[in-house]
Amino acid sequence: MLVPSTAARPPIAAKKTRRGHGRPTLHDVAEVAGVTQITVSRFLRSPELLAPETAERVRQAVESVGYVPNLQAGQLASGRSRIVATLIPNAGHSVFAETVQGLAEGLRDSGYEMLLTSTGYQPQREERQLRAVLGWSPAAIVVTGLHRTAAAQQLLLDARAAGTPVVEIWDHPTRKTQHRELVQVGFDHRAAGQMMAEHLISMGHQRVAYVDSGVIEDVRAHLRRDGFIGQARKRGVQAAVLTAPPGDALDGGGVILNELLDLRPRITAAAFANDHLATGALLQAQAQNIAVPERLALLGFGDFPISRHLHPGLSTVHTPTAEIGRIAAATVLKWMRSPEQPANAALDCTLIVRGSTKAGLDPHTA
Amino acid sequence: MLVPSTAARPPIAAKKTRRGHGRPTLHDVAEVAGVTQITVSRFLRSPELLAPETAERVRQAVESVGYVPNLQAGQLASGRSRIVATLIPNAGHSVFAETVQGLAEGLRDSGYEMLLTSTGYQPQREERQLRAVLGWSPAAIVVTGLHRTAAAQQLLLDARAAGTPVVEIWDHPTRKTQHRELVQVGFDHRAAGQMMAEHLISMGHQRVAYVDSGVIEDVRAHLRRDGFIGQARKRGVQAAVLTAPPGDALDGGGVILNELLDLRPRITAAAFANDHLATGALLQAQAQNIAVPERLALLGFGDFPISRHLHPGLSTVHTPTAEIGRIAAATVLKWMRSPEQPANAALDCTLIVRGSTKAGLDPHTA
DNA sequence: TTGAAAGCGCTAACAG
DNA sequence: CTGTTAGCGCTTTCAA
Numbered sequence: 001m002l003v004p005s006t007a008a009r010p011p012i013a014a015k016k017t018r019r020g021h022g023r024p025t026l027h028d029v030a031e032v033a034g035v036t037q038i039t040v041s042r043f044l045r046s047p048e049l050l051a052p053e054t055a056e057r058v059r060q061a062v063e064s065v066g067y068v069p070n071l072q073a074g075q076l077a078s079g080r081s082r083i084v085a086t087l088i089p090n091a092g093h094s095v096f097a098e099t100v101q102g103l104a105e106g107l108r109d110s111g112y113e114m115l116l117t118s119t120g121y122q123p124q125r126e127e128r129q130l131r132a133v134l135g136w137s138p139a140a141i142v143v144t145g146l147h148r149t150a151a152a153q154q155l156l157l158d159a160r161a162a163g164t165p166v167v168e169i170w171d172h173p174t175r176k177t178q179h180r181e182l183v184q185v186g187f188d189h190r191a192a193g194q195m196m197a198e199h200l201i202s203m204g205h206q207r208v209a210y211v212d213s214g215v216i217e218d219v220r221a222h223l224r225r226d227g228f229i230g231q232a233r234k235r236g237v238q239a240a241v242l243t244a245p246p247g248d249a250l251d252g253g254g255v256i257l258n259e260l261l262d263l264r265p266r267i268t269a270a271a272f273a274n275d276h277l278a279t280g281a282l283l284q285a286q287a288q289n290i291a292v293p294e295r296l297a298l299l300g301f302g303d304f305p306i307s308r309h310l311h312p313g314l315s316t317v318h319t320p321t322a323e324i325g326r327i328a329a330a331t332v333l334k335w336m337r338s339p340e341q342p343a344n345a346a347l348d349c350t351l352i353v354r355g356s357t358k359a360g361l362d363p364h365t366a
Numbered sequence: 367m368l369v370p371s372t373a374a375r376p377p378i379a380a381k382k383t384r385r386g387h388g389r390p391t392l393h394d395v396a397e398v399a400g401v402t403q404i405t406v407s408r409f410l411r412s413p414e415l416l417a418p419e420t421a422e423r424v425r426q427a428v429e430s431v432g433y434v435p436n437l438q439a440g441q442l443a444s445g446r447s448r449i450v451a452t453l454i455p456n457a458g459h460s461v462f463a464e465t466v467q468g469l470a471e472g473l474r475d476s477g478y479e480m481l482l483t484s485t486g487y488q489p490q491r492e493e494r495q496l497r498a499v500l501g502w503s504p505a506a507i508v509v510t511g512l513h514r515t516a517a518a519q520q521l522l523l524d525a526r527a528a529g530t531p532v533v534e535i536w537d538h539p540t541r542k543t544q545h546r547e548l549v550q551v552g553f554d555h556r557a558a559g560q561m562m563a564e565h566l567i568s569m570g571h572q573r574v575a576y577v578d579s580g581v582i583e584d585v586r587a588h589l590r591r592d593g594f595i596g597q598a599r600k601r602g603v604q605a606a607v608l609t610a611p612p613g614d615a616l617d618g619g620g621v622i623l624n625e626l627l628d629l630r631p632r633i634t635a636a637a638f639a640n641d642h643l644a645t646g647a648l649l650q651a652q653a654q655n656i657a658v659p660e661r662l663a664l665l666g667f668g669d670f671p672i673s674r675h676l677h678p679g680l681s682t683v684h685t686p687t688a689e690i691g692r693i694a695a696a697t698v699l700k701w702m703r704s705p706e707q708p709a710n711a712a713l714d715c716t717l718i719v720r721g722s723t724k725a726g727l728d729p730h731t732a
Numbered sequence: 733t734t735g736a737a738a739g740c741g742c743t744a745a746c747a748g
Numbered sequence: 749c750t751g752t753t754a755g756c757g758c759t760t761t762c763a764a
Binding site: 025026027037038041045069070071072073074075076077078079 | 757758
């Protein structure tokens with residue numbers, strides 16, 4: 001607009017076409033308070049800049065009018081959004097659900113809102129959703145894992161280059177990759193797999209198996225599998241690999257139990273991609289009077305609530321599900337406030353040894 | 367960001383301060399394609415309105431520039447947003463997690479995004495979050511339950527009056543309230559409680575108990591309790607009420623079991639606010655060699671995956687968790703497209719009878 | 733401490 | 749079929 005505008009807004013005001021959705025605007029509040037828009041805007045953001053008396057008048061006007069700020073407008077004008085875009089594989093899976101809840105708690109009352117999408121473990125879909133969500137100019141992006149389509153990765157790097165914090169949750173790079181522009185909050189799944197193998201081996205098992213997730217896109221479960229196998233091999237222990245059938249994991253674990261028992265040469269211990277599978281196997285073992293851990297030791301992953309209540313208690317690896325969400329939230333909040341990139345958070349997985357891998361343990365607890 | 371103006375930009379233009387965050391705009395694409403903004407805008411929304419040849423040029427320009435639409439701007443201009451605001455008590459609770467996942471699936475590729483907040487079962491917080499989320503001018507609002515602060519209710523009614531679809535999930539009004547402006551997608555918790563009582567009574571129990579949720583804000587659990595008690599009373603059956611301790615529900619169920627066994631006069635059956643509590647009790651009974659259902663029948667609620675795998679299988683009420691989400695999504699999508707209010711969806715809860723309330727049943731399955 | 737002017741990037745309405 | 753004009757409601761910059 002190069003034409004110098006005339007002094008005041010057309011006083012005649014003529015035919016206000018009023019396209020908006022009729023909610024009171026800053027202007028409306030301003031009129032009531034006898035000030036201008038900008039004063040109301042200031043009041044909303046930094047009340048201390050106003051004369052106390054003005055502030056009070058504005059406060060009353062805001063209230064009497066029932067003003068709700070139009071965030072779209074504000075963010076368009078300021079170029080800043082207050083949206084944290086979050087992409088996870090499945091909001092219904094307990095581990096991710098807890099992470100989402102952790103994120104929601106971490107973001108609560110921060111003035112930021114979470115835009116959530118579920119990728120269903122499908123990289124193509126993730127890419128599409130990422131593209132869609134970028135249209136919101138999110139203030140930060142939280143994605144799951146380290147693996148995605150090349151295009152999606154590029155989108156994230158572009159966003160990062162444009163100053164948007166990007167946090168990858170649930171995984172953690174094995175090597176120290178200090179040149180990475182994205183921050184990771186998670187744990188090393190390969191190392192977790194190694195830990196699982198090492199535990200079984202340390203209990204004296206020489207023939208073991210790993211039961212992989214039936215969700216073929218679950219990259220992290222496969223990383224654990226690889227860690228498990230690698231460690232077993234390193235220690236000269238034979239490790240068979242089975243894959244759980246798709247569908248209900250408890251069912252799958254039950255089915256797998258018999259495959260494990262049928263393996264030749266016989267194995268004496270099995271690790272599972274998650275506690276649901278392991279629980280299914282444990283319950284099935286109970287039903288068939290298979291002695292656990294004597295005939296077959298069982299080791300889960302995830303430390304789901306039920307695991308310590310089983311008989312024997314299910315040995316497992318405790319993962320910081322909710323903590324990942326909370327730390328991710330704290331990380332993006334910090335990052336949005338100061339431009340320097342926060343540190344990665346390498347969280348701990350801890351082995352929980354219960355009766356299912358250790359005979360003679362009180363079946364109830366540790 | 368002092369992006370140098372390109373050729374066609376107002377040549378004088380002097381010190382364009384360029385406040386935006388530097389992403390390519392419609393204008394940029396238009397320049398490349400040799401058309402004006404509006405043509406690009408049209409292409410993006412209704413390509414069929416353009417001459418095929420123009421469309422193709424614009425398409426290429428969009429691609430070459432890597433254009434990502436600024437949704438804030440578009441929605442400010444059009445007055446329509448594409449956000450579905452969703453408020454749930456706790457995204458980490460399996461039942462709500464499944465509902466969220468159902469919603470995410472239902473909204474997927476619809477062009478709408480889910481803004482999710484977790485209220486922690488706290489009405490005050492819900493009200494605050496509702497207020498915050500209204501600033502986004504959501505295209506639709508999904509809230510949990512029928513009970514909230516008066517102010518929150520008013521906000522919803524105002525939004526509704528302004529044309530925003532509002533769906534209440536997880537509950538369903540008992541009486542036909544055809545005058546309501548909001549749509550419900552859920553089930554009648556009181557009736558579910560009645561069904562639970564009726565089942566126990568029909569199995570011959572004359573002294574029963576209901577174990578209420580330890581989450582005092584869980585209104586729906588209390589509704590089931592009331593339904594349970596009412597039905598028992600109606601049938602002349604004594605019903606004791608216990609409340610689970612807060613904290614881990616599996617633990618709580620275990621603790622409660624002994625309280626149930628200690629009740630005088632003795633009871634012969636107990637219903638629980640959810641399957642976690644019931645499972646805790648069942649496992650504890652196993653550990654103590656208490657015969658289920660002979661000494662004490664146990665009835666859960668929710669039909670969590672573990673329940674049918676227990677020994678004996680846990681009788682329970684199956685609830686349509688994911689379906690609530692999917693139907694809620696379908697409902698808001700439909701509603702946003704046509705202004706007429708869709709019908710309420712009264713979903714079914716179904717009683718699942720397994721071994722924990724019925725002696726002699728195969729413990730594995732129904 | 734308050735205000736005026738300008739514009740964020742897009743779409744609606746109306747021309748042509 | 750394409751363009752012009754005028755905002756959407758807010759924040760920024762600069763001035764008073």
